[in-house]
Amino acid sequence: MHTELTIETPHQRQNRHKAMEAISVLNALKEDFKSPIRSMGYFYDLFEKVYCRHEPLHEGKAKIGTMCIQIPSEIIYALEGIPIRLCNGFYTDDEIGSDLLPQKSCPLVKATVGWFASDNFSDKPDITFSPTTCDQKTKAGAIIGSFGHTVIDVGFPRTKESEESRHYWRESVKSFAVKLSKFQGKKLTKSNLESAIKKVGYAQSLYHKLTEFRKAKAVPILGVDMFLVTNAFFFDKIDEWIGAVEKLLAELEQRVNDGVNVAGKASPRIVYTGSPPIFPNYKIPLIIEESDAIIVADETCSSNRMFNDMVAVDEWNLYDMIDSVSDKYLKACTCPIFTQNDDRIRRIIQLVHTYKGDGVIYQAFAGCQVYEMEQRSVLAAMEREGIPILYIESDYSPSQHGQLTTRVEAFVESLKNRKRMKK
């Protein structure tokens, strides 16, 4: 007698690899830190459901894939679609994508392409809109298109100061709205757009409340948990996300009253910037917080930059609303693809002051040229301001942990020393 052993299919194997990656990060979040937050349970379960058990969240709904943060989710919601942001953080997918892209490409782009190549989705997008942000993302859209998936480019300018850019982007957004409207067979109206703007605005306001807590001396929530909450917004049902964040807010309020501090008394406060931490690639944020520092704010497109600015509408007419939505996604964006990007430096300095940061950690993915290039100007600006900054280059691979830890710990130790000297 012997039992028949079956060999996994490639899909099963990839799913197992992704589940292994996901669970190790979730376990670290759940177990490695003191004073866990009860209402984070919703988010841990959500990620486990989607990435370990591969359960669909949006069966039967039209799923609209987006890249970067510039495709307005307000318009997608108004047209009854589900926005799914496809920027991906899995090393498993990065490895698959490495076969299709130049070796020196950015891991985020490789992982996103790899995701499509493996066709391994719990919720597969029905159509994808790709803003022409950086070169790699733009070309990735074409590669994904070659797999037979519909990808529509949405023209995005690389300067934001000029009126021409603004006009160009507004037209792009209008054209996107028309295409999506046709795809969905639904009409964009004053009332459905207005209610979508209000709902997304409400979700943003909740994020702003969360960040308020991080200004306090005793911080009730870890940076890694915050990244998980904001990353969930990429794909979660918006109403459930809102409900979960409201519960989280209530619990944090209680923790503030009880004086709970997730960090130590002397833990340096870090402002995080650079290439976005996207689940499960929390390599650097985890190293930072395991090294006895705490991330109190960030300037990344997977968190603060995504939620920071809200749509400001003067007149609630359809075209005014579309213009306001467009402006929010262009003018307020501090992505390093922009040339003349002083806004980003201003924002980082402002975050350091508002959140009483002791230092900045700037992470760039190897191969992410714009972040690598902008590093120098940001470092110089921080030096002028007297703000200590550490620049790190990393990727999605699980190696390199020893050296990265040494660097981060040494930086944290020097910040602690600086704090002691000030006293």
Place this chain on the structure above:
Amino acid sequence: MRYFAGIDIGSTAIKISIVDENKNLIGHKISASGSMFYKYAQETLSELLRELKIDESEVVYTVATGYGRKLFKEADENVSEITANAIGAQQSAKSYGEIKTIINIGGQDSKAISLDTEGNVVNFAMNDRCAAGTGKFLDVVAMNLEIGVDELSEYHFKSTGTPLSISSTCAVFAESEIIGLLGNNHSVEDIVSGVHYSIAKRIVKLVKRVGVKENVYFDGGPALNRGLVSAIENELGHKIFVPSYPQITTSYGAAVLACDAYVCNIESE
């Protein structure tokens, strides 16, 4: 008498230093890290204490550092090797003057550290992941050339031609480059000095990232190689100071930190 231990568990070697209450170095020991960091570190410590005739109970505070620092559970504290290195360098170079820049080449990585006038770490840079320009790289080179690592220096100074250019940034590719040079009948001496200059160029780039300020201190195992020291001095355009035991600076720094931490705790109690 009270003693303090600094244990540096590196990728290649375990270094242990013992200091007394006045931060004087009482003794040190170096052993290979091997495959069992923790066990070998414990053994090395017991041997060292036996040699110094110090009872374990007299060692009142221990600080661990280096890659394997978290494995040494008996340590009272652990600290990154950059912080420990900075402290150790300043202590061991006291007679030489104020140290502003540290170059450290270890088994797996190379670092440049810049210090302020108070001796605090203000900036540092490290090589990215690969072993090019580290102690491991020198091991590989010596093995390929069939000479001992400790002979490299001798060969360096015997070189009469132009040092050969080794352009690869990766230890594995450099190996094939060296084989190529041997195939073209270049002398071992010229290859060795070429290797030293290629490491020196790389390390100087790293140092320039943090800013070169005198005095420059150079430590880590490869600092024992006078040929490499001379190549770095030439590339940098500065004299550099190498301590008598360049391998133990970091463990010495950890021991000094142990002493400080212990004294601080007593004072605050």
